[in-house]
Amino acid sequence: MTKITRRTRRIPRTRHTRRTAALLAGVLIATLAGCADPDAKGQAEALGTKGVVPPAKLKKAVPAVPAGLPGMPPVLDPNDVYAADRPNQMSPVVKGFPSRVYVPNTNSNTVSVIDPKTYKVTETIPVGVQPQHVVPSWDLKTLWVNNNRGHTLTPIDPATGVAGKPVEVHDPYNLYFTPNGKHAIVMASMDRELVFRDPHTMNRVKTVPVSCAGVNHADFSADGRYFIVSCEFSGELLKVDTEKMEVIGQQKLPFQGAMPQDVKISPDGKTFYVADMMAHGMWVLNGEKFPTPKLLPTGKGAHGLYISRDSKEMYVPNRGEGSVSVFDFAKNKLTKKWHLPDGGSPDMGGVSADGKVLWLSGRYDSEVYAIDTTTGRQLARIPVGGGPHGLAVYPQPGRYSLGHTGIFR
Numbered sequence: 001m002t003k004i005t006r007r008t009r010r011i012p013r014t015r016h017t018r019r020t021a022a023l024l025a026g027v028l029i030a031t032l033a034g035c036a037d038p039d040a041k042g043q044a045e046a047l048g049t050k051g052v053v054p055p056a057k058l059k060k061a062v063p064a065v066p067a068g069l070p071g072m073p074p075v076l077d078p079n080d081v082y083a084a085d086r087p088n089q090m091s092p093v094v095k096g097f098p099s100r101v102y103v104p105n106t107n108s109n110t111v112s113v114i115d116p117k118t119y120k121v122t123e124t125i126p127v128g129v130q131p132q133h134v135v136p137s138w139d140l141k142t143l144w145v146n147n148n149r150g151h152t153l154t155p156i157d158p159a160t161g162v163a164g165k166p167v168e169v170h171d172p173y174n175l176y177f178t179p180n181g182k183h184a185i186v187m188a189s190m191d192r193e194l195v196f197r198d199p200h201t202m203n204r205v206k207t208v209p210v211s212c213a214g215v216n217h218a219d220f221s222a223d224g225r226y227f228i229v230s231c232e233f234s235g236e237l238l239k240v241d242t243e244k245m246e247v248i249g250q251q252k253l254p255f256q257g258a259m260p261q262d263v264k265i266s267p268d269g270k271t272f273y274v275a276d277m278m279a280h281g282m283w284v285l286n287g288e289k290f291p292t293p294k295l296l297p298t299g300k301g302a303h304g305l306y307i308s309r310d311s312k313e314m315y316v317p318n319r320g321e322g323s324v325s326v327f328d329f330a331k332n333k334l335t336k337k338w339h340l341p342d343g344g345s346p347d348m349g350g351v352s353a354d355g356k357v358l359w360l361s362g363r364y365d366s367e368v369y370a371i372d373t374t375t376g377r378q379l380a381r382i383p384v385g386g387g388p389h390g391l392a393v394y395p396q397p398g399r400y401s402l403g404h405t406g407i408f409r
Contacts, residue, residue, distance in 0.1 A: 068223035068224055068225065069178070069179055069180050069223060069224030069225055069242055069243060070180065070243065071180035071181070071182060072179040072180040072223075072224045073179075073180075073399055073400065073409075075222060075223075075409075078222075078269075079267070079268055080267045080268065080311050081222045081265060081267060081268075081269050081409060082267050082307055082311045082408075082409070083311075084397065084398050084399045084408065084409055085307070085309060085311070085396070085397045085398050085408050085409075086309060086310075086397060087309045087353065087354045087355045087397065088353050088354055088397060089397040089398075090353070090395060090397055091140055091395075091397075091398065091399055091400075093139065093140045093141060094140050094158070094394075094395035096159060097158045097159050097394065097395045098158075098159075098161070099115075099116055099117070099352075099353065099394075099395065100113050100114065100115065100116070100122075100158075100161070100394060101113070101114040101116055101359050101368065101391055101392070101393050101394075102114075102134040102143060102156070102391060102392045102394060103134075103361060103368055103384050103385070103388045103391040104127070104131035104132060104133060104134050104145055104146070104388070104389055104390060104391065105131065105366075105384060105385025105386055105387055105388050105389075106130050106131060106132060106148075106386070106387035106388075106389050107130075107385065107386030107387035108385030108386045108387070109126065109127060109128065109129055109130065109131065109147075109150075110124050110125060110126055110127060110131075110385045111124070111125040111127055111131060111134065111145055111156070111163075112124055112368075112384040112385055112388070113125065113161060114368065114382060114384075116352065116357065116359075116370070116393075119370060119379070119380035119382055120382075121382065121383075121384060123161060124385070125156070125161075125163050126163075127145045127147055127150075127154040127163065127166075128145070128147025128149075128150025128151075128152040128154055128166055129147055129148075129149040129150030130147060130148045130149035130150065131145050131146060131147050131148070131150075131154075131389075132146045132147075132148045132172075132173055132174065132389050132390055133145075133146045133173075133174055133175065133348070133389065133390030133392075133404065133405055134146075134156075134390060134391060134392035134394075134405065135174075135175040135176075135390075135392065135401075135403050135404060135405065135406075136158075136392060136394060136395075136396075136401040136403070136406050136408075137177065137199065137401060138177035138178075138181040138184075138199055138400050138401055138402075138403075139181065139199075139400065140395070140398075140400065140401060141158075142155050142156070142157070142158070143155070143156040143157075143158050143392060143394060144156075144175055145163075146172040146173060146174060146175055146390075147166070147172065148171065148172060148173050148189075150166075151168060151169065151170045151171060151172070152166035152167060152168055152169060152172070153166065153167045153169050153172055153175070153202060154166045154167075155167070158394055158395065167201075167202045169186060169195075169197070169202050170188065170191065170195075171186070171188040171189060171190050171191045171193075172186050172187075172188070173186075173187050173188065173189035173190070173215075173216055174186075174187035174189075174216050174217060174218075174390075174403075174404060175187065175403050175404070176218055176227075176402055176403035176404060176407075177199055177400075177401060177402055177403045178220075178224070178242050179220055179224035179242070179400075179402060179409065180224065181199060181400060182199070183196045183197060183198070183199060183205060183245075184196070184197045184198070184199040184202060184403075185197070185218075185403070187215045187216050187217070187218070187229075188215070189214050189215055189216050189232070192209060192210050192211070192212070192213060192215070193207050193208060193209055193210065193215075194207075194208040194210060194215060194229070194240065194245075194247075195207050195208070196208070196245050206245050208240075208245055208246065208247065210231070210238060210247060211250070212231030212234045212236040212238060212250065213231060213232075213233035213234040214231050214232035214233030214234065215229055215230070215231055215232075215238070216230060216231075216232050216261070217229070217230045217260075217261055217262045217263045217404065218230070218240075218263050218404075219263040219264050219265045219272065219402070219407065220242065220265070220402055221265065221269065221287055221288075222265065222269030223269075224242055225241070225242055225243070226239055226240060226241055226242055226248065226287070227239075227240050227242060228240075228263050228272050228274070228285070228287055229263070230260035230261060230262075230263055230274055231260065232259050232260060232261065233259070234252075235252060235253045235255065235257065235258030235259060235260065236250060236251060236252050236253065236260075237249075237250070237251055237253065237260065237274065237283075237285070237293075238250050239287070239290050249290045251290070251292065253276070253279070253283060253293070254292055254295075255276070255278070255279045255295065257278050258276055258278055258279050259276060259277045259278040259279075260274045260275070260276050260283065261274070261275040261276065261277055261302070261303050261304070262274070262275045262303060262304045262305045262348070262404075263275075263305070264305035264306075264307065264314065264407075265287070266329060267307070267311040267329060268329075270286070271284060271285065271286065271287075272284075272285040272286075272287045273285070273305055273314065273327075274293070275298075275302040275303050275304060275305050275316060276295070276302055277301045277302060277303050277319060277320065279295055279302075280297055280298065280299060280300050280301065280302055280318070280320070281295050281296050281297035281298045281299075281302055282295070282296045282298055282302060282305070282316065282327075283295055283296075284296055296327075296334070298316045298318060298325040298327075298334060299316070299318030299320070299321050299323050299325050299337065300318055300319075300320035300321040301318050301319035301320025301321060301345075302316055302317075302318050302319075302325075303317055303318070303319045303346075303347050303348065304316070304317045304346075304347060304348045304349060304360070306349065306350060306351055306358065307351070308351065308355060308373065309351060309354070309355025309397070310355070311329070312328065312329060312330065313326050313327060313328055313329065313335075314326070314327040314329065315327075315351075315358050315373070317346035317347060317348075317349070317360050318346070319345050319346055319347050319363060319364075320345075321339075321343075322339060322340045322343035322344040322345065322346065323337055323338060323339045323340065323346070324337070324338045324340075324346060324358070324360075324371065324376065325337050326338070326376075336376065338371065338376030338377075340369060340371075340378055341378055342381075344362050344365055344367070344369060344381075345362050345363045345364040345365050346360040346361075346362065346369055347360060347361045347362065347363040347388070347389060347390075348360070348361055348363075348389055348390040348391060348405055349361055349368075349391050349393065349405065350391070350392060350393035350396065350405050350406045351373065351393065351396070352393055352396075353393070353395065353396050353397060355373060356372065356373055356374070357370050357371065357372065357373060357379065358370075358371040358372075358373050359371075359391060359393050360391075361384075361388035361389055361390070361391045362381075362388060363387065363388060363389060364387075366383060366384060366385065366386050366387070366388065367381050367382060367383055367384060367388070368380075368381075368382045368384055368388060368391065369381055369382075370382070390404070390405045391405060392405045392406050393405075393406065394406065396408055
């Protein structure tokens with residue numbers, strides 16, 4: 001660094017130079033905040049914001065950009081929130097993990113482990129009472145089995161397939177993680193609570209009571225500032241502020257007996273889709289404005305929502321009729337429907353790392369289906385335990401997990 005001497009020319013600090021310095025400081029702070037490690041204290045806050053021109057006073061000089069969730073990894077492509085999910089684009093964290101399909105059997109209190117190459121069950125792992133979903137952790141290092149009625153989470157090491165000591169967590173029907181990795185969010189369906197917890201120890205941080213019944217599925221906005229939650233038993237949707245951990249919106253779906261299930265955001269981040277097993281379709285919703293959504297019929301018992309590896313299509317399993325509807329994002333319409341031979345009850349699942357196979361649990365048939373994503377042909381029908389539900393295909397591409405059966409960004 002050059003030593004400043006008395007002969008060094010000093011630049012007068014005019015109002016213009018002070019304004020320029022403040023703007024540069026603001027850009028530096030915003031950059032640090034957007035790229036911060038979620039485990040760090042926040043470099044931007046340490047620097048402080050004294051002297052920075054407030055965005056409202058910048059007017060036309062600097063266009064206003066909505067602030068994302070602090071600590072959240074930057075979005076790779078503003079036009080595609082799933083840009084990190086391309087075929088076999090694995091994080092270094094998971095590259096040594098064996099490819100497996102983990103199936104929670106709610107009636108058998110076990111997890112069936114399937115080798116996707118042979119379509120065979122290689123192991124059956126005893127877990128707690130009524131396992132509902134197998135959920136990849138935010139850091140990709142752990143699979144959490146949600147033992148809903150056993151009030152525990154069973155950790156599984158995906159590198160070895162070995163289950164660890166269960167962690168006590170009350171009513172863990174489903175599990176999500178904030179996009180910055182700061183909190184785990186337990187969907188306590190029967191307790192009527194959203195419980196924010198430490199993502200590693202699962203210690204309770206904040207409990208958010210809700211007035212709707214059956215909170216169970218969710219997805220986050222592109223910038224991570226809020227998430228949309230489905231309430232299965234009261235036919236409602238919630239909008240929740242991620243950082244404040246507060247419900248900021250609630251509405252009743254315009255269908256008598258509605259039972260909303262899985263929630264998924266569109267690749268461009270503009271639209272949320274909510275599967276509804278009684279309305280037999282998807283609710284289409286603008287998350288920002290949160291108006292009354294419109295229903296797009298798909299099939300009887302619409303349940304799960306899964307994005308293709310190229311972000312062009314979404315697969316919608318219709319549990320009540322043994323079919324899968326295919327929605328084309330560019331065309332904004334359903335373009336195909338695949339029917340399982342001999343019927344079935346396709347429920348929850350995920351897409352293989354290479355994008356070629358859609359894996360779904362057969363909720364009422366004690367089986368798992370492997371479906372070719374190009375032709376819709378059934379590749380395998382694999383017997384498992386009783387009541388298979390939220391199976392996880394693991395590992396998958398992506399930098400981090402938002403939870404459920406694997407929502408990766």
